[in-house]
Amino acid sequence: GENVEQHPSTLSVQEGDSAVIKCTYSDSASNYFPWYKQELGKGPQLIIDIRSNVGEKKDQRIAVTLNKTAKHFSLHITETQPEDSAVYFCAASIRSGTYKYIFGTGTRLKVLA
């Protein structure tokens, strides 16, 4: 079925440490994997994405890795800062008639100063 599992559900790290959030998807035809950051009272904002023909992508302190064989993808945030505190969602694009996103259940990241 259509499913994206996301772990952990909550994550606390000390400022300056790294944070890793992992997702697993079920549809082997999924070909696009965005990550969104949602701050309190706001809508999800895209922070990075990866397409299925790429294994890794980096943007400053944020990186995403994709293992298509295992159907895993992960978000890595290095040198975390208090403003990184938010809820992070992974998503996978699946085809069900037309394409749509299936979102993970979210990870609440707290960066402790």
Next chain:
Amino acid sequence: DTAVSQTPKYLVTQMGNDKSIKCEQNLGHDTMYWYKQDSKKFLKIMFSYNNKELIINETVPNRFSPKSPDKAHLNLHINSLELGDSAVYFCASSLPGRQGQETQYFGPGTRLLVL
């Protein structure tokens, strides 16, 4: 100059009422979406329109009726509101791209509370 905007931001209403939420995007995108985010933060797609044509209609009660007067606007009308409709509703939009790889941009959300 907000890219995807929604009104109202907050909506508090009584059970049984009918209400509408409006969404507008000025990004020139062709596709628009409605999502529901429940109290556990779970985000689920409800509807999608492409150039005013309905393309995704998830298993949503028919009390929910989307309407797209043009490709820049997608409204959501909800009849006979129930307690379980309380949630945050997000509008999103995307450009057509390689199928399945279009980036979606979200609005700020409408917080609906049904009493």
